[in-house]
Amino acid sequence: MEGVDNVESKECYMAAYSRDGVPSSDHLKFRIVSLSLAVDSIPDDHIAIRSLWISVDPYLRSRMTGVEEDGLNVTQFPINQVIVSYGVGKIVKSKDEKYKEGDLVVIAEMPVAEYSVLPSKAVTTKIDPALEVSPSEYLNVLGVPGYAAWVGIQVIGKPKAGENVFISAAAGGVGMIAGQLAKLKGCRVVGSTGSDDKVKLLKEEFGFDEVINYKKEPDLDAALSKYFPNGIDIYFENVGGKTLEAVLNHVNTYARIPLSGMISQYNEVWTEREGVRNLLNMVGKEVHMQGFMLRSYMHLFGDFATEMGGYLKEQKLTSKLKINKGIESFLDSMGSLFTSSNIGKVVIQV
Amino acid sequence: MEGVDNVESKECYMAAYSRDGVPSSDHLKFRIVSLSLAVDSIPDDHIAIRSLWISVDPYLRSRMTGVEEDGLNVTQFPINQVIVSYGVGKIVKSKDEKYKEGDLVVIAEMPVAEYSVLPSKAVTTKIDPALEVSPSEYLNVLGVPGYAAWVGIQVIGKPKAGENVFISAAAGGVGMIAGQLAKLKGCRVVGSTGSDDKVKLLKEEFGFDEVINYKKEPDLDAALSKYFPNGIDIYFENVGGKTLEAVLNHVNTYARIPLSGMISQYNEVWTEREGVRNLLNMVGKEVHMQGFMLRSYMHLFGDFATEMGGYLKEQKLTSKLKINKGIESFLDSMGSLFTSSNIGKVVIQV
Numbered sequence: 107m108e109g110v111d112n113v114e115s116k117e118c119y120m121a122a123y124s125r126d127g128v129p130s131s132d133h134l135k136f137r138i139v140s141l142s143l144a145v146d147s148i149p150d151d152h153i154a155i156r157s158l159w160i161s162v163d164p165y166l167r168s169r170m171t172g173v174e175e176d177g178l179n180v181t182q183f184p185i186n187q188v189i190v191s192y193g194v195g196k197i198v199k200s201k202d203e204k205y206k207e208g209d210l211v212v213i214a215e216m217p218v219a220e221y222s223v224l225p226s227k228a229v230t231t232k233i234d235p236a237l238e239v240s241p242s243e244y245l246n247v248l249g250v251p252g253y254a255a256w257v258g259i260q261v262i263g264k265p266k267a268g269e270n271v272f273i274s275a276a277a278g279g280v281g282m283i284a285g286q287l288a289k290l291k292g293c294r295v296v297g298s299t300g301s302d303d304k305v306k307l308l309k310e311e312f313g314f315d316e317v318i319n320y321k322k323e324p325d326l327d328a329a330l331s332k333y334f335p336n337g338i339d340i341y342f343e344n345v346g347g348k349t350l351e352a353v354l355n356h357v358n359t360y361a362r363i364p365l366s367g368m369i370s371q372y373n374e375v376w377t378e379r380e381g382v383r384n385l386l387n388m389v390g391k392e393v394h395m396q397g398f399m400l401r402s403y404m405h406l407f408g409d410f411a412t413e414m415g416g417y418l419k420e421q422k423l424t425s426k427l428k429i430n431k432g433i434e435s436f437l438d439s440m441g442s443l444f445t446s447s448n449i450g451k452v453v454i455q456v
Numbered sequence: 457m458e459g460v461d462n463v464e465s466k467e468c469y470m471a472a473y474s475r476d477g478v479p480s481s482d483h484l485k486f487r488i489v490s491l492s493l494a495v496d497s498i499p500d501d502h503i504a505i506r507s508l509w510i511s512v513d514p515y516l517r518s519r520m521t522g523v524e525e526d527g528l529n530v531t532q533f534p535i536n537q538v539i540v541s542y543g544v545g546k547i548v549k550s551k552d553e554k555y556k557e558g559d560l561v562v563i564a565e566m567p568v569a570e571y572s573v574l575p576s577k578a579v580t581t582k583i584d585p586a587l588e589v590s591p592s593e594y595l596n597v598l599g600v601p602g603y604a605a606w607v608g609i610q611v612i613g614k615p616k617a618g619e620n621v622f623i624s625a626a627a628g629g630v631g632m633i634a635g636q637l638a639k640l641k642g643c644r645v646v647g648s649t650g651s652d653d654k655v656k657l658l659k660e661e662f663g664f665d666e667v668i669n670y671k672k673e674p675d676l677d678a679a680l681s682k683y684f685p686n687g688i689d690i691y692f693e694n695v696g697g698k699t700l701e702a703v704l705n706h707v708n709t710y711a712r713i714p715l716s717g718m719i720s721q722y723n724e725v726w727t728e729r730e731g732v733r734n735l736l737n738m739v740g741k742e743v744h745m746q747g748f749m750l751r752s753y754m755h756l757f758g759d760f761a762t763e764m765g766g767y768l769k770e771q772k773l774t775s776k777l778k779i780n781k782g783i784e785s786f787l788d789s790m791g792s793l794f795t796s797s798n799i800g801k802v803v804i805q806v
Contacts, residue, residue, distance in 0.1 A: 168740070179709075179740030346736060355726075359529075360752075368736045376705075381731015386696060386718045388747035390518075390529030395745040397738035402710075 111144040116433045117219030120183040123172030126374060128441045133170060134189070136434055141221050148201045154223045155195030157216060160454040161245040162430075162439040163279070164367055166191060178367075178399070188222075190215040192250050194233070194241045195222070202226035210235075212244045218436055220456055239418060246451045247414050247425050250400065251279035255342075256410045257403050258364035259287045262396050263340040267292030270334055272353060273314075275344035277304040278443075279451030280366055282312055284342045286423050289313050293340070296333045298326075298349070304449055311424055326352040342366060347380030354387045365397040426450030461494040467569030468786045470533040473522030476724065478791045483520060484539070486784055491571050498551045504573045505545030507566060510804040511595040512780075512789040513629070514717055516541060528717075528749070538572075540565040542600050544583070544591045545572070552576035560585075562594045568786055570806055589768055596775050596801045597764050600750065601629035605692075606760045607753050608714035609637045612746050613690040617642030620684055622703060623664075625694035627654040628793075629801030630716055632662055634692045636773050639663050643690070646683045648676075648699070654799055661774055676702040692716060697730030704737045715747040776800030 116138050124133040143154045168178035169189070183189045193216030197209045205211070205226060212231040216222065233241055239248065246252060258280075259265060271288040275281045276297025285308070288295045297308050298318040308314040316333050323329040330338070330352055337358035343350060346368025353363070388395065417423040428448045430439045432455075439452050466488050474483040493504045518528035519539070533539045543566030547559045555561070555576060562581040566572065583591055589598065596602060608630075609615060621638040625631045626647025635658065638645045647658050648668040658664040666683050673679040680688070680702055687708035693700060696718025703713070738745065767773040778798045780789045782805075789802050 178736070350735070351731075365735075365739045367739060376734040376736070379733040379736065381701075381733045382735055383729040383731045384726040385700070385715075385732055386528070386726065386729065388745065389715045389717060390747070390749065392747045392749055392752055394747075395738065397740070397742045397744075399740065399742055402742055 111142065113141050113143060113221050114138050115141050115219050115221040117188045117217060118433060118436045119188050120170065120185055122185070123182070124170050125172065128444050129167070129170050129437070131437060134437050134440070139219075141223065143199050143221070143223075145199060145201070148199055148223055150201050151226050152201050152223055153197050153205055153211075153226045153229070154199035154221065155211065155213070155216075156198050156221055157193055157195050157219060157433075157456040158210070159194040159242050159245055160216065160218055160433075160436070160456060161192035161250055162436065162443065162452040162454060163192070163250050164443050165250075166440065167443075188217045188219050190217050192216065192245055193218075194244055200226070205229070205232070209233075210241050212249070218433065220433055237415070239415070242427055242429075242453055242455075243418065243425065245453050246279065246427060247283060247418055247423055248411060251451050252283050252414050253400050253403075253407070253410055254280045254366050255284035255287055256414060257398055257400065257406070258342050258366045259284050259291070259340070260413075261403065261406065262364035262398060263288070263342065263362050265291040265293050265340060269293045269339035270336055270358075271295045271340045271342065272330070272334065272338050273297045273342045273344070274349050275299070276308055276314065276317060277449050278344060281342070281344055282308065282426065282450060283423070284366075285314050286312055288340070288342075290417065290422060298329075307426075307449060311426075327355060330356040337361075340364075343368065347382070351380075351382045351384055354382070354384045354393070357387065357391050357393055359391050361391060361393045363393060363395040365395060428452045430454050432456065461492060463491050463493060463571050464488050465491050465569050465571040466783045467538045467567060468783060469538050470520065470535055472535070473532070474520050475522065478794050479517070479520050479787070481787060484787050484790070489569075491573065493549050493571070493573075495549055495551070498549055498573055501552050501576050502573055503547050503552060503555055503561075503576050503579070504549035504571065505561065505563070505566075506548050506571055507543055507545050507569060507783075507806040508560070509544040509592050509595055510566065510568055510783075510786070510806060511542035511600055512786065512793065512802040512804060513542070513600050514793050515600075516790065517793075538567045538569050540567050542566065542595055543568075544594055550576070555579070555582070559583075560591050562599070568783060570783055587765070589765070592777055592779075592803055592805075593768065593775065595803050596629065596777060597633060597768055597773055598761060601801050602633050602764050603750050603753075603757070603760055604630045604716050605634035605637055606764060607748055607750065607756070608692050608716045609634050609641070609690070610763075611753065611756065612714035612748060613638070613692065613712050615641040615643050615690060619643045619689035620686055620708075621645045621690045621692065622680070622684065622688050623647045623692045623694070624699050625649070626658055626664065626667060627799050628694060631692070631694055632658065632776060632800060633773070634716075635664050636662055638690070638692075640767065640772060648679075657776075657799060661776075677705060680706040687711075690714075693718065697732070701730075701732045701734055704732070704734045704743070707737065707741050707743055709741050711741060711743045713743060713745040715745060778802045780804050782806065 121135040210233040211229045214230045271293045273285045277299040296316040305317040308317045341363045471485040560583040561579045564580045621643045623635045627649040646666040655667040658667045691713045
């Protein structure tokens with residue numbers, strides 16, 4: 107297929123913004139476009155790629171609301187244009203001498219499309235086959251979820267051996283890496299998730315010390331009393347709302363709460379979100395709560411890649427992908443992030 | 457009176473805990489005790505003092521609830537015992553050679569009583585008359601409110617010249633010092649308060665750039681849009697609840713929110729407190745929210761005293777006391793903190 111000059115490329119575009127609830131086929135639509143991959147139709151310093159892997163992450167939800175100044179404060183996908191996500195592509199044509207056909211590249215804002223023509227500076231990382239890391243790992247431990255886990259635990263959480271760490275959405279893409287990273291730092295790690303299968307997986311394969319099935323133990327306050335007799339030192343926040351409120355009744359003095367995201371809150375306008383009533387506890391317990399976006403930590407990307415790449419090489423980190431197939435699975439893949447149907451990081455194999 | 461060996465001393469004691477609302481005469485009662493100040497009835501390494509000034513601060517409210525693990529997480533005053541506060545006393549008898557009769561001393565946990573006998577190590581600071589600072593200033597700019605303002609603005613807020621700073625409860629003891637300190641750092645400072653008199657005072661005598669009268673502009677969100685066209689970089693939090701929620705809709709990226717206290721929330725059990733629904737904004741704007749208690753910053757007390765003492769000497773800081781007279785004014789003084797009846801720091805002149 108790399109030799110073909112004209113392709114039909116399926117792509118996902120933003121048809122209408124979705125303020126409430128999970129985006130549906132009213133909001134995200136698919137279309138087929140014809141693309142010329144002939145060398146002379148590709149501008150200088152551009153590349154043509156075939157998408158191999160596309161990362162599906164919760165923050166994308168916030169780019170589909172049409173409201174700029176809300177929540178994650180990310181730019182909105184323009185209406186009628188193809189949406190973008192973190193991805194791995196294979197170069198099929200290159201007008202930049204740094205890249206040749208067949209190279210695998212990581213692209214932070216890769217079109218959710220089968221083929222694309224992009225400026226070569228859009229490439230985040232060129233994958234070195236000698237590293238023997240699966241390309242999909244660049245969307246996981248070495249991608250958005252791994253980086254979010256590392257910034258939250260290592261940079262903001264500053265874990266000390268023996269500390270007690272709580273991870274919400276622990277079987278999600280970020281949570282399962284964050285939990286393992288905290289274990290590698292010598293912490294005691296408790297997660298929460300929504301099924302017995304996930305509880306078993308997190309304990310047996312990912313080394314969590316304890317895992318709460320919040321469907322079986324709906325009184326989180328009681329569960330936290332049981333699993334954290336010595337209180338919580340670090341809470342890696344993925345969920346928001348009532349979970350955060352329960353945690354604030356169990357924090358130790360000087361607790362750190364890195365705010366990676368609040369998945370329970372993305373699908374509501376803010377006035378309908380769950381209020382947290384016990385922030386006063388942050389005063390007495392001198393809690394440090396810190397929101398973060400990866401774009402502000404790019405200066406540490408090298409440290410991150412070295413540390414996490416090392417763990418992968420030494421097989422100290424286990425990773426788990428939920429692989430959906432084909433561009434058209436994007437809509438269901440997005441939706442699945444907001445139910446508890448997934449285990450691990452959701453990716454699309456194109 | 458210093459020569460007298462026996463005194464009748466009026467004191468305020470905790471008769472019953474008060475969970476909700478402002479403590480009343482059911483909770484705080486007064487009694488007169490007889491005290492021998494004869495030298496041989498004072499143990500070695502102890503001093504007898506006559507109270508001159510007593511500081512009345514909002515955090516004291518949290519020592520009167522009977523609930524240890526709530527809010528400020530401070531120890532509760534034992535039932536039937538005299539309560540304590542930050543104060544200035546004059547030594548009337550000394551069994552420690554470091555102190556002599558007539559010395560003025562600052563005591564962090566001074567009984568709310570006319571006279572007391574205390575271990576001399578209870579003394580926080582011996583006032584040097586050569587400094588020419590009024591003793592009451594040790595309860596204000598150089599005391600709890602000044603220290604809270606300094607830790608919040610200087611240590612946690614890390615102000616840069618030109619930044620936009622919002623101070624709630626700006627005419628309160630802490631707020632009026634915090635605002636002046638931020639001005640001294642080159643910031644633009646907007647406060648909120650509850651009367652036109654206070655607005656005028658804060659602008660004309662304390663140098664605030666703008667002041668919101670929240671009774672005249674009850675839509676705080678609209679007021680913040682008007683007074684912060686360029687957003688908020690530092691919010692010095694004294695109030696909590698709906699005020700914090702409104703601020704979180706106006707924060708700039710990397711905003712800092714030192715949590716000094718949440719006076720709107722002390723008189724409620726936590727489940728009845730106002731929920732903050734838009735914490736998700738902390739993620740996108742990468743906000744740093746940090747609760748603090750002065751006990752964790754004592755290693756910086758020297759830096760604080762040097763800086764703030766310097767401003768006082770150079771007359772760069774204006775201070776304002778609301779002086780109530782006599783031990784028996786303690787109950788009304790406490791209550792007045794939770795209405796907007798005061799301007800400035802509340803102290804009792806015994």
